[in-house]
Amino acid sequence: MLREAKGGLLVLALAVGCGAGLGAIAFRWLITTFTRALSGHTDYSAAGHAANPHVPWLGHWFVLLAPVLAGLAYGPLVQRFAREARGHGVPEVMYAVARRGGRIAPQVAVVKSLASALCMGGGGSVGREGPIVQIGSALGSTLGRTVRVAEDRMRVLVACGAAGGIAATFNAPLAGVFFAMELILRDFTAESFGMVVLASVTASVIGRAAFGDNPFLHLPAFTVTHLSQYLLFAVLGVLAGAVGVGFTRILYLVEDACDWAWRGPEWARPAAGGLLLGTLLLLLPQMYGVGYPVLEKAVGGRYAIGFLVVLLLGKMLATSLTIGIGGSGGVFAPSLFIGATLGAAYGAAAHHLLPGTTGPVGAYGLIGMGAAFAGAARAPITAVVIMFELTGEYTIILPLMTAIVLATLTSRALSVDTIYTLKLRRRGIDLDHTPGEAALAGITVGAVMEPLPRPLEGTTPLAEAAEALARSPHGVLPVTTGGAYLGTATARTAAETLADGAHTTAPVQTIAHLPAPVTAATDLSAALDALVTTEGAGLPVLDDAREHLTGWITHQAILRALHRTASAAAANTPANTPGNAPGKATADAPPPGAQG
Numbered sequence: 233m234l235r236e237a238k239g240g241l242l243v244l245a246l247a248v249g250c251g252a253g254l255g256a257i258a259f260r261w262l263i264t265t266f267t268r269a270l271s272g273h274t275d276y277s278a279a280g281h282a283a284n285p286h287v288p289w290l291g292h293w294f295v296l297l298a299p300v301l302a303g304l305a306y307g308p309l310v311q312r313f314a315r316e317a318r319g320h321g322v323p324e325v326m327y328a329v330a331r332r333g334g335r336i337a338p339q340v341a342v343v344k345s346l347a348s349a350l351c352m353g354g355g356g357s358v359g360r361e362g363p364i365v366q367i368g369s370a371l372g373s374t375l376g377r378t379v380r381v382a383e384d385r386m387r388v389l390v391a392c393g394a395a396g397g398i399a400a401t402f403n404a405p406l407a408g409v410f411f412a413m414e415l416i417l418r419d420f421t422a423e424s425f426g427m428v429v430l431a432s433v434t435a436s437v438i439g440r441a442a443f444g445d446n447p448f449l450h451l452p453a454f455t456v457t458h459l460s461q462y463l464l465f466a467v468l469g470v471l472a473g474a475v476g477v478g479f480t481r482i483l484y485l486v487e488d489a490c491d492w493a494w495r496g497p498e499w500a501r502p503a504a505g506g507l508l509l510g511t512l513l514l515l516l517p518q519m520y521g522v523g524y525p526v527l528e529k530a531v532g533g534r535y536a537i538g539f540l541v542v543l544l545l546g547k548m549l550a551t552s553l554t555i556g557i558g559g560s561g562g563v564f565a566p567s568l569f570i571g572a573t574l575g576a577a578y579g580a581a582a583h584h585l586l587p588g589t590t591g592p593v594g595a596y597g598l599i600g601m602g603a604a605f606a607g608a609a610r611a612p613i614t615a616v617v618i619m620f621e622l623t624g625e626y627t628i629i630l631p632l633m634t635a636i637v638l639a640t641l642t643s644r645a646l647s648v649d650t651i652y653t654l655k656l657r658r659r660g661i662d663l664d665h666t667p668g669e670a671a672l673a674g675i676t677v678g679a680v681m682e683p684l685p686r687p688l689e690g691t692t693p694l695a696e697a698a699e700a701l702a703r704s705p706h707g708v709l710p711v712t713t714g715g716a717y718l719g720t721a722t723a724r725t726a727a728e729t730l731a732d733g734a735h736t737t738a739p740v741q742t743i744a745h746l747p748a749p750v751t752a753a754t755d756l757s758a759a760l761d762a763l764v765t766t767e768g769a770g771l772p773v774l775d776d777a778r779e780h781l782t783g784w785i786t787h788q789a790i791l792r793a794l795h796r797t798a799s800a801a802a803a804n805t806p807a808n809t810p811g812n813a814p815g816k817a818t819a820d821a822p823p824p825g826a827q828g
Contacts, residue, residue: 244389245392320562327661
């Protein structure tokens, strides 16, 4: 079977790569279609204060209405069908992989495509990377759930979808791989890396068939002409790292301000906030949509220093406002835009001060792009690879690496979180923290597992199985057929399936879910991770071949193990050893009321 065979994951990775490639083609077509419909131009950011040819009588004032009309379309769509499609998308995928076993609702792919394309087409100053990552990941998760793969494989398929989306959209297969590994999976293993590479290459081939084999950005060639430039690039890296952190802070500050100010229904928020965005676009039309033509002009040295600073600040505000009012789109492209304007302004200023040694202004703009993204996302490997692939420019790879490393270190010194993880931390989610991990070290599942509850036969009618599940202590039971393990079924899933109109005689195996495998030798901390990311409050313990059931592990069993560990630790504390009666001061613990 595909879900268990060694070659099954390879076939699924290929399928996800194909789906992500086709999804990227459809998504880019939607963006172009809505942009032309709402602005009358392929990319209005390069058109200046031009009128919309569809409504010429409005003149350039149409930009006041474009975000409102787009908001009226995607606001109710997101609110009704997929609220996780709001915002920049990548944090939701990171959370799904780290905490939900890779499960993403299938409708997210469709809703995210339409909402993000409408948002960008209506002037939303956001990028394509966040949406295509969420779209590709939703496709990978949907395929994994359809085939009912184990959760460890589900996570890999989600990463395959993310990599494929990036690869096909930006013609950057390597960047797609490292984006998925460094930001989504956050764990490099040989098997997962191979599958992600396969999906990325497959999607990239499909993307190149549709868009051609050309670098995503067309920039002039740059070279390092003097060794002293490395010092200038290093300073730029530090500045870009600080600016990346500043962009993160402004993004969430504006989002908080929008949350505080809005008191109406959420579905109307994008349309109402669209008036503010439209006013900004009226003043600075270069902020309309993604703005790659403006970015290329900035790197090409075609703007004055003062206007570059205006563009930098304007992009920070426009992107933050787009996200704050409930828009849908990514922050990768805005990070590149901010870095390009910062680098170009820095290079132009350096050229005025040191005209003989600075080299071309565009080199600083290009390096600023990668460094600003590294400062915001803190993904140095991805930043280096993605800048090389997006531009096809290898001649400045060494100063680029120097600036990106310094930007990453600066970002780490200034902030604990990245532009992606801060969104999750504001919800109380810390992806790097595993509760109880230290206390459970060295304890295996076999030491605490409970007796196996009576499994459900896979052919049991759903209505009958729902009754058994409702009576079970943990709301979950294993499902087997002929003694072979199929997965688990939960009372919640059974009730939802029956409520959706499923025939009561349908077999329970149709709702069986295959959680991450747990054996008697599995560490208790790993079993806790599996329990947290699965439905229900219990998991079956499998034999080494992962075919037959040997026991049952629950949250209560792990809590009892934690309690025993804590009690043993308390019994060995100095306060309870001879010569240290409770309440007596020690060198490490002053008595109550002591000053220190």
